[in-house]
Amino acid sequence: MTTDTPVKPRKGKGRAKDQRPEPALPDLGPLELLRWGWRQLTSMRTALFLLLLLSIAAVPGSIFPQRNIDAGRVADYIAQNPTTSPWLDRLGFFDVYASVWFSAIYLLLFISLVGCIVPRTKVHVAALRARPPKAPARLHRLDEHAELTTSLSPDEALAVARAALKRKRFRLHSHDGVSLSGESGYLRETGNLLFHLALTGIIIGMAVGHVFGWRGDIILAEGDKFASSAGTYNTISPGPWVDTESLPPFVLSLDKLHVEFNETPGRGFGQPRLFDAQTRLQRDPGSPASEETVSVNHPIAVDGADIFLLGNGYTPVVTVRDAKGTVLYREATPFLPQDGNYRSLGVIKVPSASPKQLGFTGFFLPTAEPTFANGPASIFPDAKNPELALSVWEGNLFPGGAPQSVYTLNTDEMKQVTKADGSPALVRLKPGQTYQLPGDRGSITFDNVKRFAGLSVRTDPGAPISLVSAILATLGLILGLTIKRRRVFVRVRPAADPTATDGGAGGRTGSPATVVTIGGLSKDSDPGLAAIVTAIVTAFHTTIDTATATAEPDRPAERTES
């Protein structure tokens, strides 16, 4: 977008020490080519281009479903778009933020950033030590300038200017007896560098979190107990350098999950209002339990890890018996909510059933819409009229013995159980009801329903690094953007025509008259610069000996604006 300009690449200010017109290009050796490439990469224009590219590259990740957020939605998307999705997948559109092209952009950006701030830091450190530069010859060519004649001697005039600039916190130096150089706003570049340095700090914090952090998720039904160890989490994703044998050994039991939904009809009907998990926590297996409440926005801390309440749902308690009445299965089985009204999907696997294994799959509906006109649906998220709606399958539950999710039923080697008339058997149960499976296959009973809490245990040792860096970055940004780098020069010379002061102020007639020239320079648009030049002029006016000051600051109109 911005790099195709015909303008020759120029370095941004601050990095531009060696800004000279490029000569007719000689043949570049490999080293020169490398140096040229490095200069291009670390130029401000490249940074600008990469920033724009990064912003464009980030967008697809918000449009296409992402594996790192919801692998299920990615699978659905691929199933619905069989022609385009293999290509999208190959190009990394379902893992945008881990894709080669996205990584390439941000890595280049950070190389460019480091390649920019290192030399800039050197330059800045040198500038911090250096004296303000010599006053240029023609001060009236600077952005802001003024000239006045005073009856003070040149030395006295310089002293007045010096005092005025000192008050404005300028760093001052006189290179010769007739001029004064002042510079201020070093914090601007300090802030700039701090900001960019802190950005690398954020990235380092992210990397540390990625390598040393871990998260484990648990689905815990009311009344159940969970003992933390590598094998007990439903899913655990440790960083590459995490020792999963040394996870905090806490024990957590869920006594009650308080849930409230909005029951006022209208917009917002059914929206959640309250999720509170009442738990008992033992920090290690031997220690006494303490009562703790986990709720959204209020995690509890254990041994450097935090326990978050991230989800909730229902676990219907279901009993499956064989034809003789022997209990084959009795468990609180979590069903995962699919929509805002908690239409929940789940699977019941009964491997001990004979002669063939049994599997049930279907929905739990907390407030069932009774007609099922549009399939099983729930009309409210709270358990006002709970119902289970399941289809029944028999055959081999675990084809090939491959590991599989507890929330899906692999029906490759199963077939649906039918009633005597050949229609598929559909189980619809309210709490307490029992369904006799066709053909002496036994029965299924929906005993009751409990809530579950979706808990997530997470550590991120990199987060404090990122946080401190982010705060420093903001501070640096504010300094770098609001402080102005200014140079002000003052030069004195004896007035060519001594009569210039005679009539004025009635001062010491015959005393030497001095012409004072003031020039100010700023690197950016800077309305404050004019005020500083004016302040120096005013300082001369308030000095008693001032004679016909002919101050003529430029651009009077600008002072009143912006």
Add this chain to the structure above:
Amino acid sequence: MPNSLAANANIALYASMIVYTLAMLAFTWHLAARAPKVADSKVLAESTVAERELVGAGAAAGAPAPAERRPATPYAAGPAFEESLRSRQRGSIALMLTYLATALLVASVVMRGVAVSRPPWGNMFEFATAAAAAVGVAYSVLARRNRWEWLGVFIVTPILLVLGLSLTVLYTEAGELMPALKSYWLGIHVSVAFLAVAFFTLAFAVGVLYLVRLRREDKPPAKPGVLESLPSAAALERTAYSLNMVGFILWTFTLIAGAIWAKQAWGAYWQWDPKEVWTFVIWTVYAAYMHGRATAGVDPRRSMYIALAGYVAVIINFTLVNLVSTFVGMHNYSGMS
């Protein structure tokens, strides 16, 4: 129940819309008086031409970069432009109406907040209203000091549009918050977000005017019109930059505060949720603008296009990302379902 308070909040909202409409008309009326009279216009045109030559000469002698092009006075119309008494009076009336309308709008937001006993920006309707109020306040505070009467119509009209849309399309009854929003970070993260949006909005309006004004300066019309009574393109560009700069700093803070809150609510400070993605996109686009602005040799016009693109991303972030189901994420707080 504090429903009567919520009802009063709505009445104040309607009242503020009526007054904003009057302010909009008054600003238009003011612009009509602003256009230089035919008698003055000749002087004006001449001074503009003279200045252009001056600028041209300066550019030839100095650096060729267009960034260096700074007219000697902020008003390219030059000292010849004197705002007529009539124009000033109308501008004052319009400003007074804007103050009144903004006060009503702020009152409405405050009453809504008291009615629901929480920061009144928990759903899209509330956020839109509060953001519109922030734009109104930011403009009101800055307008008189900077003599921004010319900007009024370009600020008040979008405010009216947003208020109208939020009442007709986004309206949500006063109610309790979702658990995820029950945190003091709602007060911090969201309020800074719409303050940033307020500054970006002002900067956008000034930025568009800058581009129009720049075009007019490149091809001056035979007879100067309202546009010639505006500050020069260079001054408009500086104003837009200052506003964008404030917006950018606030947006950086929004991003960081959001990450801190996300860590508390979801256990991870950054998960590439669509809202996070777009907040990041906005940040990088405005960062690119800041870089372009700071790079010698990048045409400020191009930089301004980047800033305008950033504002488009702000709008997308608030509309599409909240409402379209493609962008399903964890920021589902629009209250629209």
